[in-house]
Amino acid sequence: MMRNTPRAFVGTVMFRLEDPPDVGVCEAVERQVGDLPGVSFCDVDEAAGVLIVTAREPVERAEVLAVLDRLDCRVAQ
Amino acid sequence: MLRGREAEQSALRALIERAAAGDGAALVLRGQPGVGKSALLDDAVTAARDADEGTGVTVLRTRGVESEAPLPFAALHRLLRPVLERLDDIPAPQARALRAALGEEAEGAGDRRLVYLATLNLLSEVGGDRPVLGVVDDAHWLDDASAAALLFVARRLEGEAVAFMFAIRDDEAGAFDTPELTTITITGVAATAAGELIADQAAAPIAAHVLEELLEVTDGNPLGLIELSGALTPDQLTGHQRLPERLPLTERVERAFLDRYRKLDAAAQTVLLVVAADDSGHPAIVARAAAALGAPEEAFDTAEESGLLRVSTEGLMLRHPLVRSAIYGAATSSRRRQTHRALADAFAGTAHEDRRAWHLAASVDGPDPDVVAALDEAAQRSSRRGGHEAAAAAWARAAELTLDPHERAQRLLNAAGANLAAGRPLETDLLTRAALVDADDPLLRADLLQLQGQVEWNTRSLHDGYRIVCRAAATAAPHDPAHARILAMLASALASFGAHAVDTPSPSTIVTAPAPDATVEEQAADALLRGFTAVIDNDWASAATALRRAWDLPLPATAPGLIHANLAIATMHLGDDERAIRLHDLQLQHARDAGAVNMIEHALTRGVVFRIATGAWSEAFKAAQEALLLDRNLGLDELAAFPLAELAVISALRGDPAAPQHLRDLDAELERHPPHGATTGLVRGLAHWAAARQLDVTPATALHHLQQIDLPVARWLTALDRIETAVRAERRDLAEKWLDEIRCFAEGADMAWAWATVHHARAVLGHGDAEEHLTRALDWHATSPRLPARARTQLALGEHLRRHRRRTAARVPLREALDTFESLGAASWAERARQELRASGETARRGTNLVASDLTPQESQIAALVREGLSNKDVAARLFISPRTVDFHLRNVYTKLGITSRTELAALTGDLT
Numbered sequence: 007m008m009r010n011t012p013r014a015f016v017g018t019v020m021f022r023l024e025d026p027p028d029v030g031v032c033e034a035v036e037r038q039v040g041d042l043p044g045v046s047f048c049d050v051d052e053a054a055g056v057l058i059v060t061a062r063e064p065v066e067r068a069e070v071l072a073v074l075d076r077l078d079c080r081v082a083q
Numbered sequence: 084m085l086r087g088r089e090a091e092q093s094a095l096r097a098l099i100e101r102a103a104a105g106d107g108a109a110l111v112l113r114g115q116p117g118v119g120k121s122a123l124l125d126d127a128v129t130a131a132r133d134a135d136e137g138t139g140v141t142v143l144r145t146r147g148v149e150s151e152a153p154l155p156f157a158a159l160h161r162l163l164r165p166v167l168e169r170l171d172d173i174p175a176p177q178a179r180a181l182r183a184a185l186g187e188e189a190e191g192a193g194d195r196r197l198v199y200l201a202t203l204n205l206l207s208e209v210g211g212d213r214p215v216l217g218v219v220d221d222a223h224w225l226d227d228a229s230a231a232a233l234l235f236v237a238r239r240l241e242g243e244a245v246a247f248m249f250a251i252r253d254d255e256a257g258a259f260d261t262p263e264l265t266t267i268t269i270t271g272v273a274a275t276a277a278g279e280l281i282a283d284q285a286a287a288p289i290a291a292h293v294l295e296e297l298l299e300v301t302d303g304n305p306l307g308l309i310e311l312s313g314a315l316t317p318d319q320l321t322g323h324q325r326l327p328e329r330l331p332l333t334e335r336v337e338r339a340f341l342d343r344y345r346k347l348d349a350a351a352q353t354v355l356l357v358v359a360a361d362d363s364g365h366p367a368i369v370a371r372a373a374a375a376l377g378a379p380e381e382a383f384d385t386a387e388e389s390g391l392l393r394v395s396t397e398g399l400m401l402r403h404p405l406v407r408s409a410i411y412g413a414a415t416s417s418r419r420r421q422t423h424r425a426l427a428d429a430f431a432g433t434a435h436e437d438r439r440a441w442h443l444a445a446s447v448d449g450p451d452p453d454v455v456a457a458l459d460e461a462a463q464r465s466s467r468r469g470g471h472e473a474a475a476a477a478w479a480r481a482a483e484l485t486l487d488p489h490e491r492a493q494r495l496l497n498a499a500g501a502n503l504a505a506g507r508p509l510e511t512d513l514l515t516r517a518a519l520v521d522a523d524d525p526l527l528r529a530d531l532l533q534l535q536g537q538v539e540w541n542t543r544s545l546h547d548g549y550r551i552v553c554r555a556a557a558t559a560a561p562h563d564p565a566h567a568r569i570l571a572m573l574a575s576a577l578a579s580f581g582a583h584a585v586d587t588p589s590p591s592t593i594v595t596a597p598a599p600d601a602t603v604e605e606q607a608a609d610a611l612l613r614g615f616t617a618v619i620d621n622d623w624a625s626a627a628t629a630l631r632r633a634w635d636l637p638l639p640a641t642a643p644g645l646i647h648a649n650l651a652i653a654t655m656h657l658g659d660d661e662r663a664i665r666l667h668d669l670q671l672q673h674a675r676d677a678g679a680v681n682m683i684e685h686a687l688t689r690g691v692v693f694r695i696a697t698g699a700w701s702e703a704f705k706a707a708q709e710a711l712l713l714d715r716n717l718g719l720d721e722l723a724a725f726p727l728a729e730l731a732v733i734s735a736l737r738g739d740p741a742a743p744q745h746l747r748d749l750d751a752e753l754e755r756h757p758p759h760g761a762t763t764g765l766v767r768g769l770a771h772w773a774a775a776r777q778l779d780v781t782p783a784t785a786l787h788h789l790q791q792i793d794l795p796v797a798r799w800l801t802a803l804d805r806i807e808t809a810v811r812a813e814r815r816d817l818a819e820k821w822l823d824e825i826r827c828f829a830e831g832a833d834m835a836w837a838w839a840t841v842h843h844a845r846a847v848l849g850h851g852d853a854e855e856h857l858t859r860a861l862d863w864h865a866t867s868p869r870l871p872a873r874a875r876t877q878l879a880l881g882e883h884l885r886r887h888r889r890r891t892a893a894r895v896p897l898r899e900a901l902d903t904f905e906s907l908g909a910a911s912w913a914e915r916a917r918q919e920l921r922a923s924g925e926t927a928r929r930g931t932n933l934v935a936s937d938l939t940p941q942e943s944q945i946a947a948l949v950r951e952g953l954s955n956k957d958v959a960a961r962l963f964i965s966p967r968t969v970d971f972h973l974r975n976v977y978t979k980l981g982i983t984s985r986t987e988l989a990a991l992t993g994d995l996t
Contacts, residue, residue, distance in 0.1 A: 015483035018520040064449035
């Protein structure tokens with residue numbers, strides 16, 4: 007599918023980050039992604055360079071990517 | 084007509100000419116969208132077809148399609164379709180694998196690398212008749228399976244009459260990663276060409292300052308020049324009105340397209356959105372979906388007249404990929420979902436079930452069991468065809484739409500397993516981690532941890548991998564003791580090859596012993612667990628008892644593969660050579676039957692270790708060469724250090740003049756790909772052994788290498804060399820310590836070769852009567868299959884007797900030693916035996932078993948198989964190369980050996996090196 011094909015998800019999804027973000031950006035990512043409707047857990051594993059998002063209600067993947075985009079965090083393909 | 088592209092056109096034509104001369108290569112055109120990559124490819128195809136009447140070129144074309152990412156081998160199928168009737172010309176297992184991968188045969192594709200190889204060999208066969216030009220546009224959007232196959236081919240075109248051209252957007256990476264392919268970066272055209280391009284299209288003459296501004300904005304990008312100038316009014320073109328505000332080029336071009344799109348009526352917009360959402364270009368499907376969304380047939384005419392839609396015999400296509408991204412990106416998410424639903428419905432009942440599943444997945448805004456079921460089926464279909472990435476993607480997407488946490492974790496486990504099969508450890512790790520968040524079921528958690536552990540010990544840390552497998556065993560233990568025992572056995576096997584973690588309890592404490600009436604599988608796992616644990620504790624008596632019990636159990640063929648594999652692995656610890664060769668040969672046979680490439684490599688390299696010990700050096704050399712060629716031919720470079728280390732050891736033991744070169748090859752490989760996982764200790768041990776056995780090293784240097792061998796398996800193999808070298812280097816303390824070590828092993832394991840080593844070493848160290856020790860060593864050797872060690876003891880005894888003036892008695896063991904060394908091709912030891920025989924008064928003959936030649940490893944391997952009576956096609960199948968390549972190398976063999984036929988080759992005696 008294409009990059010902006012609708013992709014709602016529930017459960018846990020991992021996003022591999024291209025460059026490890028600094029502490030401030032990690033906190034912002036966790037706060038802003040955590041605030042998305044449906045997201046029940048969000049954590050950046052800095053050592054692994056991974057964003058972990060758990061959704062109990064459907065969340066659109068593009069909304070998570072938009073937050074990362076705004077905070078200048080690139081997601082590895 | 085192309086303007087300002089003479090240099091690029093010339094490079095592409097040269098590529099075709101090289102392929103026509105049998106010097107194939109691949110070329111990548113990289114550049115911005117709209118910079119003219121596709122136009123250059125079209126021009127090259129036209130040139131090739133124009134040349135068709137003269138030289139004859141077969142042109143094969145395909146392109147990456149963004150929406151086909153989850154459809155395995157879709158692009159490859161389009162490329163090869165015109166030449167599939169030639170599949171019978173390549174080895175049957177490869178042809179079967181390719182047919183299955185392309186969905187033309189129901190049977191599973193087996194190992195994916197067979198598909199890659201089949202692709203290369205098919206193109207090679209076609210190229211044998213007429214040069215082949217493969218053209219792949221939009222390679223950044225190739226589905227992963229096609230990308231992997233085409234990369235495999237692109238890297239191996241040397242000597243083939245096949246050329247490949249790939250076009251890639253520089254803002255997209257995708258699965259087609261090409262750092263080592265020759266790349267031409269396509270930049271914008273110069274001012275003169277830009278002016279000509281605009282003049283070809285524009286409604287009014289363009290003012291010089293407007294052209295300059297357009298050139299600056301577009302950087303000479305032809306699509307940008309045409310689209311932006313086309314969107315200008317005559318007043319803007321002539322400079323009487325200002326140009327619109329600036330945007331990045333791609334966005335400007337997209338906006339130009341979008342402006343044209345928005346001027347169309349709603350029905351034509353619907354048609355274009357449907358085509359954008361499914362770029363397969365099936366007219367009937369698009370018509371059905373568009374009709375369901377309210378667009379009448381006439382809307383197609385309007386869309387085509389706008390210039391945004393092209394209708395051809397190949398189907399419907401948008402003017403440019405940027406048209407698609409513009410239209411699709413501008414639609415609201417609910418409009419996109421409606422469109423995907425309409426497309427899913429349109430695909431219902433067709434052969435395109437996978438496309439339907441993915442459109443369904445894009446049409447829902449939350450969990451949906453029907454969509455999940457469709458994705459599950461798509462994953463299974465992809466898996467059967469060897470499309471592991473596509474299977475992983477479908478299972479992962481199904482998991483995202485699954486409400487039940489257990490089912491979701493199960494699907495993520497499937498996705499992780501498929502990624503592992505695709506050779507993507509990072510993705511495997513991410514998916515197992517995601518699944519572990521949700522998985523409550525302990526057995527499912529144990530499976531996930533086992534997979535995670537496997538990735539860890541194979542790609543990163545053996546110790547961390549071991550720790551994770553211990554956790555898997557502990558997790559499963561209260562719920563399924565039999566399964567937990569197998570996992571604990573696996574962990575203990577890793578520990579027996581050097582894994583350890585201070586914060587982890589011994590695997591043997593994780594599970595209890597099975598009940599007396601337990602199944603034979605449980606008993607075997609238990610015996611192996613106890614055996615490996617005893618190995619870790621250096622308790623060789625217990626290890627021998629437990630491992631022998633495991634081998635004696637009547638294990639059915641249906642028992643878990645992990646038990647069978649570890650029964651074979653365990654033979655290394657005791658040096659039970661005959662059993663080891665039998666078990667690994669059986670494993671090799673099964674692997675060959677299944678076309679399981681990794682298992683073939685595994686069985687070959689493990690079998691070589693024991694053949695080195697028993698002196699089956701010719702077989703060992705051939706098997707290590709085969710493993711190495713397989714690694715090289717199939718891109719398994721990270722495994723190549725093991726067979727290279729084996730080749731280095733064999734040639735060093737033989738005293739072969741090529742031994743230093745083998746060692747240099749090994750050192751370079753260890754630098755490039757340091758060994759990972761459970762083979763690390765063994766590979767390093769073999770490398771140090773080979774270094775220590777070079778002819779010109781001093782005893783101190785040899786000892787330095789031998790001191791670094793720490794894995795018991797490697798220490799036993801090298802025991803006599805280590806003790807002899809320590810004595811020569813005047814480190815008697817070390818020699819005594821190492822003798823004590825092998826004596827402890829011999830007392831516990833009671834292996835004949837170990838006792839023979841102990842007695843030989845005692846003679847070397849001067850413990851009592853040397854003749855008596857060497858004679859006792861030979862008594863033990865009589866029941867051991869280790870011929871080289873026996874011959875070394877015979878040589879030592881002969882030397883001892885000759886030095887004590889018992890020249891007649893000395894000749895008997897010296898003759899036996901010489902016979903063995905000659906049959907092994909061990910030149911330096913044979914020469915020593917000959918000198919001793921001469922000193923004892925006997926004139927020794929000179930051995931002739933090695934036929935010196937300048938054959939390359941590939942040539943000598945091919946020659947050896949032909950001498951066994953294999954046909955070229957069978958040799959090709961065995962070595963994963965094409966029959967044409969076999970023929971090419973065989974002709975070189977004939978030339979180098981001064982012969983002209985297979986019969987003459989078969990009649991040669993001795994090994995060809």
